[in-house]
Amino acid sequence: MDTRPLISRFTERDWETDETDGTVRFALVGLGWWTMDVVVPAIEQSDYCETTVLVSSSTEKAERLADENNVESGITYDEFHDGAAVEEYDAVYIGTPNAYHLDYVETAADLEKAVLCEKPLEATVERAEQLVEAAEDADIPLMTAYRMHTEPAVRRAKELIEDGFIGEPTHVYGNNTQPILEMIPDPDQWRLDSDVTGYGTSVMDLGIYPINTARFLLERDPIAAEARMSSPDEAFDDVPDQYATVTLTLEGDLPLVCTTSQHAQKDTQLKIIGTEGTIELSPAFHGEATLSLSSGSLRTTIEDVEYTAVEEMREEFDYFADRVLNDGEILPDGRHGLADLRTIKGIHEAADRDERVDL
């Protein structure tokens, strides 16, 4: 195939509204490494976003990080709930552990601020429903932070699929694995605490990538789930899915197999095989996404090594700001994120009951 047109507009923002004007000022809630090392630089690079408030557990931490990053204000979680610095920001980014999302969305709704909330939307379906309803009742924009939706390699893959490049899809495979205890050497971290993470750790935190990305790329929702999980190691005693193997049936009887683990070598892949071609992202989910296309005997690989997680988050934030500034429709909205949490709940039920669960 002639990949020149694809390459020439690879990073084109086809989602961007013409003549967007203005800036969305953000309060960032939850100042872990992702927020500070990825989100803050992404916003610095963005066209329509600015960080004006940092929200953390203590005044000392919030003010120190605000100072170090040239951000106007640093406030505590309590002060945030009390409406501190409310004139200084337009939108809230929620990067806290899963089970705390709801509280911050409720406050943002009270304060009439737009919300960009990390995925999964909450720890349980019930809390995520409350979260979505709080946003809907207050009529504030709510986006679930699926950065794959604005990852160029994923958007170009979606176009190719829509253009018939792979024919009819026959199989989807996704892997997302990482060694969480090497990345964060703390057995008491929140991702291994079921009260905070929710149904589990590997599917909630990692499996959600192939599940949501396949759904986005193919525009097919899952209708049934089968799963096997195990947690042989002590650090994973509180979560069922140190290792998980999931088979979802997408609409049209299309199998989506996901393998995922928080205790394995870092590896991400998404492969969609079809009757006429194959599209593969490998790596897929944490920057430097590499797109491989094959059709007949030809194979093309497009690697964008300069496109890291920071660039992915820059695009996500600018997409969100574009929608907020233009009052536009957000594709990965609250209902979209809620659907994935329902799927993940079904996956855990399928593993628990050791049978297929209809979604």
Next chain:
Amino acid sequence: MDTRPLISRFTERDWETDETDGTVRFALVGLGWWTMDVVVPAIEQSDYCETTVLVSSSTEKAERLADENNVESGITYDEFHDGAAVEEYDAVYIGTPNAYHLDYVETAADLEKAVLCEKPLEATVERAEQLVEAAEDADIPLMTAYRMHTEPAVRRAKELIEDGFIGEPTHVYGNNTQPILEMIPDPDQWRLDSDVTGYGTSVMDLGIYPINTARFLLERDPIAAEARMSSPDEAFDDVPDQYATVTLTLEGDLPLVCTTSQHAQKDTQLKIIGTEGTIELSPAFHGEATLSLSSGSLRTTIEDVEYTAVEEMREEFDYFADRVLNDGEILPDGRHGLADLRTIKGIHEAADRDERVDL
């Protein structure tokens, strides 16, 4: 990692017996494109093999192909069964459709010839059992033609796994897909005829690669099978698995997921993820196997574009000859091939009954 030692002896024949002497003369039974385009040139390149007899349906075809390929004799299937040219060969290669293997092995056993038989060993477990027993009763060497066992990328991967490179394996994924009706544009071909192919087409012909290769690499047998299959297109009416998604549980509760189809883009992959590293073959199964190794943040890819299916078959034939000439043990023997056919039967039962089947 330092891959120089690995690369310097990448194609080393670590299986070869020192000072092997002599030649095994072959009768090739079944003269389809694989035998003529791959096996004949592979034997020409080999160190210990020679083609001396070609066996086909008609005298005309057998003699014409013998003449064109400088082979001593061309005989018919009936003549083969009657012992024609019996002094001219030492071993029989059986490359016929699955359901005909047994007949030729029985004759080879009667004639006391060694046998190299294509995989799957037969169309059904029962016929494969008869086949293995015929060889055992006659005390002739019998090898199932698993060329991945002598594919250098696979052998090096096996060493790395044994050396602990990936730590504890956590997930295995294999894909093997091809568009059979584009490769052989005949809806009446034998691979789509259940009387000849056996339980089905995609798992029997393609899925067998990841299943056997994972088993070889990890030295773990499957203990349970789950599977989903469908055959929506008319050409696949007679077989259940135009598309198949299989989850095997290997010993030690290790999941092996296989996706396979005879009606999809050509793609082969085998990925073994572990706690410490990942080993991937992509492509994996039809020559030019490319080995990717990752551990920590490092990734190494070793691609041998000169190593085609002909070279793979050359190694397979020389391995077989090495064992025959030295009276050595054959790893992929009849029992080894029979085990995979039992697994495949179990996979089809699991799909039929829509439940997990213990193997």
